[in-house]
Amino acid sequence: xxxxxxxxxADRDASVLWAMLPSFASMRQLEKLERSRPPRFALPNxxxxxxxxxxxxxxxxxxxxxxxxxRLLIRQExxxxxxxxxxxxxxxxxxxxxxxxxxxxxxxxxxxxxxxSAETAVEADYRAFRAVQRADPVDMAAMYGQEPDRGADGxxxxxxxxxxxGPHAPxxxxxxxxxxxxxxxxxxxxxxxxxxxxxLAARVMAAGLRDIAFQxxxxxxxxxxxAFRKGLAAVGRGQADD
Numbered sequence: 001x002x003x004x005x006x007x008x009x010a011d012r013d014a015s016v017l018w019a020m021l022p023s024f025a026s027m028r029q030l031e032k033l034e035r036s037r038p039p040r041f042a043l044p045n046x047x048x049x050x051x052x053x054x055x056x057x058x059x060x061x062x063x064x065x066x067x068x069x070x071r072l073l074i075r076q077e078x079x080x081x082x083x084x085x086x087x088x089x090x091x092x093x094x095x096x097x098x099x100x101x102x103x104x105x106x107x108x109x110x111x112x113x114x115x116x117s118a119e120t121a122v123e124a125d126y127r128a129f130r131a132v133q134r135a136d137p138v139d140m141a142a143m144y145g146q147e148p149d150r151g152a153d154g155x156x157x158x159x160x161x162x163x164x165x166g167p168h169a170p171x172x173x174x175x176x177x178x179x180x181x182x183x184x185x186x187x188x189x190x191x192x193x194x195x196x197x198x199x200l201a202a203r204v205m206a207a208g209l210r211d212i213a214f215q216x217x218x219x220x221x222x223x224x225x226x227a228f229r230k231g232l233a234a235v236g237r238g239q240a241d242d
Contacts, residue, residue, distance in 0.1 A: 016198040017137060017176060018214035018229055020186070026081035026211040033076055040075040044115070046087050056192035057134075064107060064130045071112045074121035081211040084126070089194070092124040098207035099200070105184035107132055131194055133187040135180075142175040155190075171224075174217035201229055 033041035043049070049068050054060050070088055074080065084090040090111065091099070099106065108127040140156070141147040144164045148156035185200035196204075201214045214229040221227050 017182065017195045017217075018198070018201045019217055020194040020196045020201070020204075021213055021215060022081065022083040022085050023211050023213045026083070027085070029079065030081070030084065030086070033074070033079070039073070042073045043070060043086050043088070044073060045071050050087050057188075057190050059134075060130060061132075064109065064128075067109070069110055069112050070128050071115055072117070072121075072126055073113070073115055074117050076121075077118040078120050079118070080121045080124035082124070082209045083212045088128045089130065090126045091129050092126055094124075094207070095204075095209060095212065096127065096129075098204045098209055099186065100203070101184070101186055101200075103132070105132055105186050106130070131184075131186050131188040133183040134189070135183050135187050136190040137176045137180045137182070137195065138189065139175045139177040142177075143172050173220055173222050176218065205229070 030041050033039065045068060049070050052067070053063055070090075072084075072090065080092065082092040082095040091108070096108070106129055108129045111126045111128055113122050113126065146164075149160040151157050182195070182197050185197045187195055189195050196214060204212055205214070216222055216227040216229060219227050
């Protein structure tokens with residue numbers, strides 16, 4: 001069950017953070033198109049593009065700059081979601097315009113869409129992208145009542161994770177570090193999630209893009225159901241026929 005809520009920080013506090021992800025509706029539609037025969041959605045060279053990708057949370061600067069140009073195929077006329085995740089993040093020109101971020105925050109790469117994509121998708125003018133900045137805003141000690149035991153890599157040890165996150169541990173809402181300041185309006189956290197500030201989320205949602213969701217991770221309701229920032233009604237070119 002999904003519940004759109006404003007949640008803590010809805011007063012537009014600059015310290016509020018949201019997980020930014022594609023809408024479930026667009027992801028479900030992409031999955032249906034991928035499973036059709038012949039596929040109407042594909043990234044034909046995904047394996048070679050991501051073959052040297054670093055692990056989640058590791059520095060991906062060199063890999064992104066030198067990776068093979070992704071080939072994106074969307075054969076469904078009338079369908080071109082503004083935000084796609086399929087091993088890589090892709091943003092339409094409308095999404096990039098709404099983000100309005102500089103090179104200190106986001107980096108783009110060209111995408112090859114010449115292999116039979118529908119005109120709607122070609123006109124979306126997709127680019128692959130990555131968040132440049134990384135930061136860890138999660139207050140683990142506040143969440144679990146104790147500071148994690150950390151290994152040489154700085155990550156919580158397996159023993160500590162099992163002691164607090166085992167199969168019988170109750171779910172916990174995320175707690176941000178007090179006074180945390182985002183390095184940029186969009187950045188990646190230690191788990192590789194894209195996190196957006198309140199100002200960025202408000203700007204993107206005001207643009208009326210229907211294919212971007214901002215998940216609330218700090219609400220008490222988030223341990224029971226998926227909770228999202230409220231926004232404008234879904235409209236636009238993310239709609240598709242089966």
